[in-house]
Amino acid sequence: MxxxxxxxxxxxxxxxxxxxxxxxxxxxxxxxxxxxxRPRDLRRRYGAWAVVTGPTSGIGRSVALKLARKGLNLVLLDLSAANLQETSDMIRSRHGVKTRTVVFDLSLVGTPQGDDSMRRLRAAIDGLDVGVLVNNAGVARPSVAYLHEADVELWVRMLKVNLWALTEVTAAVLPGMVERGRGAVLNMGSASSEAIPSFPLNTIYASTKRYVAKFSRSLYVEYRNKGIDVQCQVTHNQPISRPAFKFHQQE
Known part of the structure; x- marks a missing residue:
């Protein structure tokens, strides 16, 4: 050389x-x-109440506790009445905030039972200053399976919870945020749809989370001039849209 x-x-x-x-x-x-x-005062910035889906375990429970520590009252949605009651009692005793619970099996969205649950959700948030929505609930099974070998009912359930229910719950909460001119929507995404080009044997799950990412981006653009922040949180903690807040949780 x-x-x-x-x-x-x-x-x-x-x-x-x-x-x-x-x-x-x-x-x-x-x-x-x-x-x-300095940490944001979420109550002052967005509102006094937050809606959290899937708050009884894992990330959802951690997020609910975090919001309660910041002084937000909570509307909790889960399919188990017993788990909801336990989580609600624990949050009230630890942090002295108000809670409301809605038993909602999100896999029933689009059915008469699901429509009834949506009506109960709308009734629960009626008149509340709901400033934060956390779409945490999700289904990850069936996993590690060829599409043609997976139980059709199970992946249809995944589609209903991860896509349809998330969209309907968001549509139910947004009108109040628009009316008040402030709010934040946090959707739980996954690195399976962002960090790698494909996720074989988990095709439906990765595809649903890709929807969540695109939904979040588009929703942010759609509502940013109405004072509403939107964030899609993935495993490496990089917000896809405008950051509403950081929880530093991992899926």
């Missing part, structure tokens, strides 16, 4: 290294800016 080629080679390495260092620095500064800024 001649001296001139070596010189160009080292210059190229230096350029690549500089670009990498600059990119890392910008990401570090962004992280520090988020970490060091």
């Amino acid at each position: 001649t001296e001139s080629v070596q010189a160009w080679f080292f210059l190229l390495l230096a350029f690549v290294g500089g670009v990498s260092a600059a990119a890392f620095s910008f990401r570090l500064l962004g992280y520090l800016a988020v970490s060091l800024r």
Whole structure:
């Protein structure tokens, strides 16, 4: 290798290294800016109440507790009345906020039972200053299966919960946010639809989460001039749309 080629080679390495260092620095500064800024007063920014689906375990329970610690009252939706009661009692005793519960099997959306649950949800939030909606509930099974081998009823249930119910619940809560000119919608996505080009043997799940991501992006553009923030949270904690708040939870 001649001296001139070596010189160009080292210059190229230096350029690549500089670009990498600059990119890392910008990401570090962004992280520090988020970490060091004062936490938002969610109650003042968005409203006194939050609606959380699937709040009795996992991420949903953690998010519900986080919102309660920040002083938000909660409307909790889950398919188990007993689990809802336990979660509601625990949240009230720990944080002194108000709670309302709606027993709602989201897989029944589009049926008479599901329509009745939607009416009860609308009645539960009627007159409330609902500022935050967390669409956490989701179905991940069937998983690791060829599409033609999976139980059709199970993946239809997944489609209903992950797509249809999420959309209907959002449509039920949004009118109040629009009327008040403020609100935040947090949808739970998945890296299976963002970080990798395909997710074989989990085709339906990844496809439903891709819908959630696209739904969130489009909803943000649709409602950003109405004072409503929209965020889709995925496993690596990078918001797809305008950040409403950071929970630092992982799916």
